[in-house]
Amino acid sequence: MATKLLLLGAAVAMASNAMAQCPAVAGPDAGGTFPHLYELAEYEKANSCTLTFSENPAIAALNARIAGNPEIKPLAQRLPAEPLVIAPYKQIGQYGGVLDGISKATESGTSDLLAVRHVNLTRFSDDLATVVPNVAKSWEWNKDYTQLTMKLRKGHKWSDGEAFTAADIAFWYNHLLMDKNVVQSPKDRFLSNGKPMKVEALDKTTVRFTLNVPKPSLTAMFAQDYAQPFQPMHLLGKFHPALNKDADKLAQQLGFENGYALVNFYYGQSDWKDIPTPLLKDKAATERLVKAGLTANMPTLEAYIVVEDTLEGRRLVANPYFHQVDTAGNQLPYISEINEVFIGDEDIQTAKMIAGEIDYKTQAVNLPTAPVLLENKDKGNYEVALRPNISQTTYAFNMTDKDLEKRAVFNDINFRRGMSLAINRSQINEIAYFNLGKPTQYTAFDGDTAPFVTDELKGSWIQFDQAKAGTLLDQAGVVDKDGDGDRDLPSGRKFELTLQYSTQGAATEVAEIIAANWSAVGVKTSLKEVTSDEYRNSQSANDLSVLLWEMGRPLATMATKTEDVLPPYGTFFDLRTGMLWDQYRKSNGAEGVQPPATVDAMEQLANRFVTLNIGSDASNETGYQMAKRTVDDLFISGTVKAVQPIYYSRKLGNFEVPKTHSYDYYWNYPYMATQWFLSEEQRVAQQ
Amino acid sequence: MINFFSETWLLWLLLLTGGSLFWASRNSQYFHYVFNRFLMALVALLSVSIIVFSLMEVLPGDCAEKWIAYKSTQGEMITQADIDAERARMGLDQPLPVRWGEWVTGLTLKGDLGFSCSKRQSVNLALGDRFWLSFMFCIAGLVLAYVIAVPFGILSAYVLNKPWVDHNPQHGSLKRLLNTLGLGLAKISDVMLRIVSYLGLALPNFLLALTIILLYVFAGEPTPTGLFSDEWRSEPWFNESGFQWGKLNDFLGHIWLPIFVIGWAATALQLQTVRALVVDESSKLYVDAARARGVDGLSLWAKYPVRHSISPLFNSVGFDFQRVFNDLPIVALVIGLTDAAALLIEALAMTNDQELAAAILFLVALVVISMNFITDIVLAAVDPRVRKSVMGG
Structure with a gap:
């Protein structure tokens, strides 16, 4: 018996030798064409080997928990013929475990856990500039960037085992987004020049997007977008009245009003992915669906699928059909389950983090909790990393103030420069951010990740120099006329500023220091805290003289739209200045106030920037020009760029600490949460 | 049809x-x-x-x-x-x-x-059992409050103005000792309860909940947030081997916290109310008259001042419910429990969800109005004074 086993073992060893075992490549610098990624053929060719696949031993049990999912097929039939091979950050992981996380509620504070399971056609690599493949295998642009042709993976399957094809993408666009019964009006980013694009499936694995105007950033948009640009046509198409004439009848047999009602029940009428799943919406209805041989939740391409959904939390299991494998051939994700609990209160969240009850949290971990988190990290066996935010608290003067004299003063560059020099940013850093932030000028881009934003730009007009500030204010004609110690308007009228702010846009400490600093150079400034609603309404109604809110966008977003550098510089929810300039431009000069020439120059730069490929020399050069112009104009001024804590368990293997603490790039999506694993050891995570 | x-x-x-x-x-x-x-x-x-x-x-x-x-x-x-x-x-x-x-x-x-x-769904489904959950919390909190407040409120009124030591010369020395012990015990428990009840009035509920949870964290125990622990959350109540007592145990292990927290403040207030009502009644003439007739001890208290102090309490159940419900949102938020009150806060403060907020407020009003309706008609049925006064007959 023993001999037989030995022989068998030798035979197996010989057989695998003949096929040449692939090396299990891992580490920070691994990767093929793109960092950490290989296509299967590319990987096998580079190492002249054949990758053999293996699966999570618990996968059949996990599959059984997906209500309505059919019996599991062998791994070879579940993986695509062309899986995406991932080289882990540190090592080949171990299967199993439950990733514990906290959100605030069903639709609140969920996105950093959503990002763990998230997939899209493309992804941003961890350099935050390179767009790399994910669901899409490769893509090609036509010459003028109006036609994007994407190749998908052969044999890619939905989480219920049905084939995923290009038709699922065309279905999402043409029959969900563009059908008023499903989505009332599509979001602007899915349109091209305000009109629908043309999305067609050329064959099973080829999809083509035809745009009305050039938009090279479309691939970057997919890389950042939380919405899933593909939906299971094999399921939803059955109940879609435009595709199946018996749709209504079928849906009515299942107890729904009509086909659209059932489509909406699954799809949720929205692209937010944290909307209640059918399991939460109406559990009884999902039981009817399962009885009829359908899945309770919509099948997904993501790494995990929701199997329980209550108002207290969600539970997810690994998708048995996920399209990624590691370099040793193990199907990803390593971690079997996600357990998401809803905790609304920040103090309880902190208590749970200190107790080590969760494994990972970024969103809604605020700087004031950093000291207590750092103090207890050995007790709870976790690490805390402090990473810069992308945006920062900025202020602006209203360039089209209703008060004409104030408007003239605000339009004087000397005034804006003087007021900027009057601010003691290191004091702000010390008091509001425990000296962990960095005084930074506003450059429209995120200065920490956009390569062309120089230190010189970031450091312009931010030194604390009250004497020079005074001189500049004198030059602007803002001097003390009546001898009461405070500066007055050029006409001699009293000059007083009211800094209205909301704590959602700026910390009270920041507002207090700015007001005190300005008063110290003679510009009397008082404070008034208002609700965010009140602030936003008065800002857009052009009622405020000073604006104070968070601003700053990542490079990838700046490359998709021009509105952040043109009046009024932000949406209803951001900081806005120059409302009347905007009115003038929108009405072609019929109403409003004519903006200065620099706005037109900026428009030309911005219009060019969005047609350029991120990271190219031309793009970097144009980006630099835009950042420089932003600083030269100083319509908006920066204060201090803060940091925020990122929390992760020491048991979380292959965790790459994100470069920024931000939603942009979709939290940890660039850092490949699918290759995280939970170790038995107490410490595997890097510090 | x-x-x-x-x-x-x-x-x-x-x-x-x-x-x-x-x-x-x-x-x-x-x-x-x-x-x-x-x-x-x-x-x-x-x-x-x-x-x-x-x-x-x-x-x-x-x-x-x-x-x-x-x-x-x-x-x-x-x-x-x-x-x-x-x-x-x-x-x-x-x-x-x-x-x-x-x-x-x-x-x-x-x-x-x-x-x-x-929430993108019908309010009935979104609320689901949540309203009943909140309703049961409030009722449980109220029951807890009444169970503690009524007897101890009476005790508190009873020992008011009583000496610590029995000096009655008519009593033998053993009886005096026993009475002194009894009085001392009653006095001490009265003082303790009053301290606790003042604390209950003074401590904000959310702080109390937070403190309890922090105690768990420092003790290294899993925090009792939510309705169930992970282990039992997805287990059904019944499996092949019958009813799962473990799940009930786990449920009770979580549910006591919200009930205790909202019950405490209510207890404190009720205790003071009962005490004041009983003290008020006990100094009335008809009680003195009864005492003069030789009625003494427990039978005097139970039949005269206490009996008349209870019906105002009964009358205010509806308002007490509403008051307890007001405490619920912040507690629910702290312990991570999505009940109707937490949904109300979300609908009012975060999402301006008109129909959801209106529905919850309406249901609370419905409970208050129904309770008043029921107490009104029950009181009218059992208490001739009420029947006479409201019907003028």
Whole structure:
């Protein structure tokens, strides 16, 4: 018996030798064409080997928990013929475990856990500039960037085992987004020049997007977008009245009003992915669906699928059909389950983090909790990393103030420069951010990740120099006329500023220091805290003289739209200045106030920037020009760029600490949460 | 036909109740009173629905804007087009009277509480058992409060102005010692309870909940947040081997915290109320008269001052419920429990979800009004003084 086993073992060893075992490549610098990624053929060719696949031993049990999912097929039939091979950050992981996380509620504070399971056609690599493949295998642009042709993976399957094809993408666009019964009006980013694009499936694995105007950033948009640009046509198409004439009848047999009602029940009428799943919406209805041989939740391409959904939390299991494998051939994700609990209160969240009850949290971990988190990290066996935010608290003067004299003063560059020099940013850093932030000028881009934003730009007009500030204010004609110690308007009228702010846009400490600093150079400034609603309404109604809110966008977003550098510089929810300039431009000069020439120059730069490929020399050069112009104009001024804590368990293997603490790039999506694993050891995570 | 009745069942139920009360009231003064109360309750509910619905209108922004703004505070980027798209989806372009009219018709016809614009599902489903959960919390908290407050409130009133030591020369020395011990015990427990009850009044509920949870963290125990622990959350109540006692155990291990927290403040207040009522009654002439007749000890207290102090308590159950419910949201938020109160906070403060908030407020008003209605008619039935005064007969 023993001999037989030995022989068998030798035979197996010989057989695998003949096929040449692939090396299990891992580490920070691994990767093929793109960092950490290989296509299967590319990987096998580079190492002249054949990758053999293996699966999570618990996968059949996990599959059984997906209500309505059919019996599991062998791994070879579940993986695509062309899986995406991932080289882990540190090592080949171990299967199993439950990733514990906290959100605030069903639709609140969920996105950093959503990002763990998230997939899209493309992804941003961890350099935050390179767009790399994910669901899409490769893509090609036509010459003028109006036609994007994407190749998908052969044999890619939905989480219920049905084939995923290009038709699922065309279905999402043409029959969900563009059908008023499903989505009332599509979001602007899915349109091209305000009109629908043309999305067609050329064959099973080829999809083509035809745009009305050039938009090279479309691939970057997919890389950042939380919405899933593909939906299971094999399921939803059955109940879609435009595709199946018996749709209504079928849906009515299942107890729904009509086909659209059932489509909406699954799809949720929205692209937010944290909307209640059918399991939460109406559990009884999902039981009817399962009885009829359908899945309770919509099948997904993501790494995990929701199997329980209550108002207290969600539970997810690994998708048995996920399209990624590691370099040793193990199907990803390593971690079997996600357990998401809803905790609304920040103090309880902190208590749970200190107790080590969760494994990972970024969103809604605020700087004031950093000291207590750092103090207890050995007790709870976790690490805390402090990473810069992308945006920062900025202020602006209203360039089209209703008060004409104030408007003239605000339009004087000397005034804006003087007021900027009057601010003691290191004091702000010390008091509001425990000296962990960095005084930074506003450059429209995120200065920490956009390569062309120089230190010189970031450091312009931010030194604390009250004497020079005074001189500049004198030059602007803002001097003390009546001898009461405070500066007055050029006409001699009293000059007083009211800094209205909301704590959602700026910390009270920041507002207090700015007001005190300005008063110290003679510009009397008082404070008034208002609700965010009140602030936003008065800002857009052009009622405020000073604006104070968070601003700053990542490079990838700046490359998709021009509105952040043109009046009024932000949406209803951001900081806005120059409302009347905007009115003038929108009405072609019929109403409003004519903006200065620099706005037109900026428009030309911005219009060019969005047609350029991120990271190219031309793009970097144009980006630099835009950042420089932003600083030269100083319509908006920066204060201090803060940091925020990122929390992760020491048991979380292959965790790459994100470069920024931000939603942009979709939290940890660039850092490949699918290759995280939970170790038995107490410490595997890097510090 | 069946369809028609299932679409309008609540209306028929209301009409049937009203009709039979009216029938009964033709030759009964008591039912005449009940019928009047029934009509008044309905009118009160209708006005409540108008008030709660239009209150939401006064708040700036609507559901689409608020909900999206709330999303944007999570880091997502929002444009005006997004808001318009959501607003159109939510049907917020209709004028207020139309929206209210539709809401109130659905409500009176079939108990349909409307559609939650931020939750994207019917309010009945979104609320689900949550309202009953909150209701049971409040009732459990109230029961806890009454069970503690009534006996100890009476005790507290009893020992007021009593000495610590029995000096009665008529008592033998053993009896004096025993009485002194008894008095001392009663006095000490009274002082302790009063300290605890003042603490209950002074400590904010959320702080109490936070403190208890922190104690768990420092003890290294899993925090008792939510309704179940992980282990039991997805287990069914019944499996092959019958009822799962472990799940009940786990449930009770979690449920005590919210009940205790909201019960404490209520207990404190009730204790003071009972004490004041009993003290007030015990110094009245009829008690002195009874004492003069030789009634003494427990029978004196139970039959005279206590008996008369209890009915005002009974009368205020509805208001107590409402007061306890007011404490619920913040506690629910702290212990991570999504009950109706937590949903109300979300609908009011974060998403401006008119129909959801209106539905919850309406249900709370419904409970208060029904409780008052029931206590009114029960008191009128059992207490001749009430019957006489309200019916003038």
